[in-house]
Amino acid sequence: AQKITQTQPGMFVQEKEAVTLDCTYDTSDPSYGLFWYKQPSSGEMIFLIYQGSYDQQNATEGRYSLNFQKARKSANLVISASQLGDSAMYFCAMKTSYDKVIFGPGTSLSVIP
Amino acid sequence: KAGVTQTPRYLIKTRGQQVTLSCSPISGHRSVSWYQQTPGQGLQFLFEYFSETQRNKGNFPGRFSGRQFSNSRSEMNVSTLELGDSALYLCASSPSLGGDLYNEQFFGPGTRLTVL
Numbered sequence: 001a002q003k004i005t006q007t008q009p010g011m012f013v014q015e016k017e018a019v020t021l022d023c024t025y026d027t028s029d030p031s032y033g034l035f036w037y038k039q040p041s042s043g044e045m046i047f048l049i050y051q052g053s054y055d056q057q058n059a060t061e062g063r064y065s066l067n068f069q070k071a072r073k074s075a076n077l078v079i080s081a082s083q084l085g086d087s088a089m090y091f092c093a094m095k096t097s098y099d100k101v102i103f104g105p106g107t108s109l110s111v112i113p
Numbered sequence: 114k115a116g117v118t119q120t121p122r123y124l125i126k127t128r129g130q131q132v133t134l135s136c137s138p139i140s141g142h143r144s145v146s147w148y149q150q151t152p153g154q155g156l157q158f159l160f161e162y163f164s165e166t167q168r169n170k171g172n173f174p175g176r177f178s179g180r181q182f183s184n185s186r187s188e189m190n191v192s193t194l195e196l197g198d199s200a201l202y203l204c205a206s207s208p209s210l211g212g213d214l215y216n217e218q219f220f221g222p223g224t225r226l227t228v229l
Contacts, residue, residue: 033215045220052215060192087155091156099144100169101218 002027004092004104011109013082019102020067021107023092032096034075036066039089039106045089048090079109087111115140117206117221121211125227134224138185138206144168145187146218147179150201152157162187191226199228 012034012040013019036048051059055072059066067076079086090105118137126132138145139193146169147159158171162181185206192196202225205218 035217037220043203043223044220045203045205047219048213049216050217079193087124099172100158100161103148105155 002029002099002102003093004094004102006092006104006107008061008107009105011107013086013109013111015063015084015111016081017083017113018078019094019109021079021090021109023075023077023104024069025073025075025094026048026095027096029096029099032094033049034066034068035093035095035101036064036075037079037091038086038098039091042090043091045091049077051086064086084111117204119202119204119221119224121224122222122229123225125212125229126194127151127229128196130192130194131190132194133188133190134202134204136187136189136204136206136221136227138187139205139208139219142206142208142209142219143185144154144209145181145185146205146207147187147189148205149173150203150223151199156203160187194228196228199226201225 005024018048032053035053038046049061049064051068058068063080089106091106095101120135144163146161148156150156160179161169165181176192181187201223203223204221207218
């Protein structure tokens with residue numbers, strides 16, 4: 001069975017500091033894609049970053065980077081230089097071949113001024 | 114391009130009623146997925162449509178149904194509403210389907226359904 005685990009229900013980070021949000025996944029499919037989404041209090045899900053299982057390098061998108069450790073089945077999101085606007089729920093998600101996207105339970109991030 | 118739109122944004126119903134939610138995907142996107150989000154269960158996949166065909170289905174009772182039209186717009190219907198159906202229903206569209214692992218989904222703002 002495929003599963004996404006996010007063990008941090010809530011996190012706090014000081015403004016301008018970096019923060020790592022944990023995500024571990026489980027799948028027997030060798031081909032998969034991993035995604036991170038942000039959900040502000042407004043409710044809309046915003047795509048942040050993608051990592052493919054065969055990608056050799058860790059994905060980066062601006063202040064977001066993904067620490068992909070395939071052997072450990074982890075795909076942690078790193079946000080550098082946190083901003084107040086980063087306060088939101090963050091969801092890790094996975095898609096395998098011809099299967100639906102599954103989401104983790106999410107981590108609530110609060111950025112403290 | 115216009116984003117994914119969902120109507121209505123808010124809905125209040127009573128137990129036993131039925132409801133229909135609508136989703137218009139981004140122009141050119143042929144895949145539409147629906148999710149239910151609740152504080153207790155998180156984001157749960159309902160179903161996915163591509164070219165008017167249901168391609169994937171989550172573990173929801175038959176009271177939850179959906180369809181997709183030839184213009185890719187999608188509707189989901191919930192019959193005989195229960196209190197536990199109160200949730201944010203999110204629709205997401207994607208330009209690709211199935212074997213594409215890079216399946217970035219673009220989400221709409223959601224419909225918040227309250228069942229009294």
